[in-house]
Amino acid sequence: MMNSLFDLLLNLLRIKKGICIFFTVTLLNSLTITLKLNAFNPFDNTITGVDTNNIPITIKLDDIVSIKFSIGPCQSCKILAYVANTNDNTVSVIDTTTNSPLGSPIPVGVTPFDIAITPDGTRAYVTTLGGSSVSVIDITTNSSLGISIPVGLNPFSIAIGTIC
The missing domain is CATH 2.40.10 (Thrombin, subunit H)
Incomplete structure (x- = not known):
């Protein structure tokens, strides 16, 4: 049930408002990745999204040392x-x-x-x-x-x- 509500919220933000949730995670191996969140899967404890090059990524929550999130426009904007x-x-x-x-x-x-x-x-x-x-x-x-x-x-x- 939680996954459905979370996915619904993600889709409403992305499709209706053009807003996305971004995560910057630091992994156990000290690698830091920023991704646009697509889904949270509570069954296998993973988050999926795409990195700044639009490459799909799935990360296990157990591999995350720290996490920061932000909300912003789905498209990258130039000033x-x-x-x-x-x-x-x-x-x-x-x-x-x-x-x-x-x-x-x-x-x-x-x-x-x-x-x-x-x-x-x-x-x-x-x-x-x-x-x-x-x-x-x-x-x-x-x-x-x-x-x-x-x-x-x-x-x-x-x-x-x-x-x-």
Whole structure:
């Protein structure tokens, strides 16, 4: 019964909310492994999951010396910076882990100035002072959607909010 409830909780977190449980375990042989938990099996006293390379792992609880757990997004996320390049009408994307540009700058409207990113992390909206519009970038592909939303003269800043 406990296993069914635990598996149900894991599946609800993973499928409905995109949240996973991660374990960092130190084994008797001093090896430390971090894995995304998939199941707990009380019948053979094991936990199963995948490591950071998505390789399946089963660990016996008796082999664990210490264990730490955390909860986080199932997908590994990158933290990116989006920079409005006002003089060349583009937006550059920077990987903050390596502090290096990702790909070529993305073309947007005339004189990009401010950028706002949607809470779901899929779109960036860029004000364009010279174009009196807002350009839209698909963050999942880091490419322009070719959309230019007309707004008032010389849009300076932008903010995104959620209305429920």
